[in-house]
Amino acid sequence: xxxxxxxxxxxxxxxxALAGGGVRGYAQLGVxxxxxxxxxxxxxxxxxxxxSFVATLVAMGLKSEEIYEQFQSFENRFTENKVFSHPELxxxxxxxxxxxxxxxxxxxxxxxxxxxxxxxxxxxADIQKPLIIVAAExxxxxxxxxxxxxxxxxxRDAIVIYNPTISQAIRASCSFPGVITVSEYDGYSFMDGGAxxxxxxxxxxxxxxxxxxxxxxxxxxxxxxxKSATFVLKRASDLVQYELLDLQIRQSDFNINLDVGDIKxxxxxxxxxxxxxxxxIALDREEDIVNFFExxxxxxxxxxxxxxxxxxxxxxENNG
Numbered sequence: 001x002x003x004x005x006x007x008x009x010x011x012x013x014x015x016x017a018l019a020g021g022g023v024r025g026y027a028q029l030g031v032x033x034x035x036x037x038x039x040x041x042x043x044x045x046x047x048x049x050x051x052s053f054v055a056t057l058v059a060m061g062l063k064s065e066e067i068y069e070q071f072q073s074f075e076n077r078f079t080e081n082k083v084f085s086h087p088e089l090x091x092x093x094x095x096x097x098x099x100x101x102x103x104x105x106x107x108x109x110x111x112x113x114x115x116x117x118x119x120x121x122x123x124x125a126d127i128q129k130p131l132i133i134v135a136a137e138x139x140x141x142x143x144x145x146x147x148x149x150x151x152x153x154x155x156r157d158a159i160v161i162y163n164p165t166i167s168q169a170i171r172a173s174c175s176f177p178g179v180i181t182v183s184e185y186d187g188y189s190f191m192d193g194g195a196x197x198x199x200x201x202x203x204x205x206x207x208x209x210x211x212x213x214x215x216x217x218x219x220x221x222x223x224x225x226x227k228s229a230t231f232v233l234k235r236a237s238d239l240v241q242y243e244l245l246d247l248q249i250r251q252s253d254f255n256i257n258l259d260v261g262d263i264k265x266x267x268x269x270x271x272x273x274x275x276x277x278x279x280x281i282a283l284d285r286e287e288d289i290v291n292f293f294e295x296x297x298x299x300x301x302x303x304x305x306x307x308x309x310x311x312x313x314x315x316x317e318n319n320g
Contacts, residue, residue: 003151004207007130013043014296015209016058017201017252019245020049020194021217022176022265026071027258027278028054028215031289032064034282040293044207046132046200048193051215052173056166059129060119068275074111075271105171105180112167124148125163132203134193135172138182143196145203146172155206161186179266198241199248211296213289214252218245219259254292256285 018028028051035041047055057067116122124131125148133146137159144159145152146169152160161169164185172183172190183190193200204212249255260277263270282289 003149003153004130006150007128009043009130012210012296013208014293015044015046015201015204015207015212016042016055017199017204017212017214018045018047018051018055018058019199019214019216019218020047020051020173020192022050023075023267023271024217024219024258024260024263024265024274025050025054026068026271026274027217027260027281029064029068029071029275030258030279030282031215031256031285032058032067033279034286034289035293036063038290038293040289042213044130044132044204044209046134046204047173048134048198048200049174049176051200052133052170052193055131055133056127056170059127059131060121061129070115071271075268077111103180105175105183108174108180109167109171112170113165116166122165123163124166124169127166130207132200132207133169133173134197134200134203135169135175135183135190136193136195136197138189138191140188143193144172144188144190147203149207152203152207154203156202159188176265197248198245199252201248201251205251211253211292212251213292214249214255216245216249216255216257217260218242218257219261253296254288256281256288258282 045055045059135144137144142159146161173193175183176192258278260274
């Protein structure tokens with residue numbers, strides 16, 4: 001792609017798509033750890049919700065241990081301040097606008113700004129690896145791509161915002177409906193990208209990724225009880241999201257689902273447990289991870305047409 005000339009990429013770039021899942025995102029670090037063990041790197045990254053944060057740190061070149069330490073730091077701050085245990089009082093004050101979330105998402109920006117300042121990073125263009133962060137625009141009902149790739153043209157009708165502040169992009173992508181307030185930015189209103197594209201394989205393919213590995217954290221949802229209308233409505237929503245995620249998984253060339261059991265997205269304080277479970281799953285899939293990267297990096301066999309084969313045969317006979 002001409003617009004990727006700003007980056008130094010191999011002929012066959014490998015992409016990594018990271019799904020959302022709240023605290024379950026710790027599990028993704030286990031796969032990154034296996035990649036580091038074998039010296040594998042990806043060339044472009046895309047992430048949704050918590051996956052957008054992990055994707056950003058991967059694009060920055062941070063290792064799994066560093067990312068884990070940052071996760072722990074943020075989780076400790078959220079736990080100490082009981083961010084997800086009850087609505088903030090400021091969100092309960094009477095206002096002209098209805099409450100659209102229990103947690104003031106703009107406070108997340110200040111925490112992220114403080115973190116990225118340590119690396120002298122403010123805008124997405126400060127990151128040297130192609131990066132896509134996904135959010136859902138509420139008013140126009142469109143997938144939105146925040147990116148550091150100039151003139152990126154997606155295959156679908158989507159909003160593309162080039163070079164926003166990295167903290168704002170992540171905050172928008174993580175605005176989980178009903179929990180974290182809607183993000184107002186650049187004249188748009190954004191909620192969590194998982195509402196439309198929880199696994200962003202598509203934009204990586206649009207950028208010309210040769211192969212894409214995807215990481216999901218989908219829990220086993222077997223079991224059905226129709227005792228209440230609330231449960232049935234919730235189940236219907238789950239079925240739609242499951243089908244949508246399946247379609248996105250099938251776009252990737254290799255998927256690892258990191259099912260960490262009964263840990264929910266906002267079970268803050270369980271990060272270490274999630275990491276250990278993800279690490280064990282990654283170890284079980286180590287051979288598959290190696291095979292994916294070896295296949296993706298292997299040169300393609302030379303293709304010869306009919307006349308080329310005849311010419312080669314005659315050359316061999318003449319040399320004989």
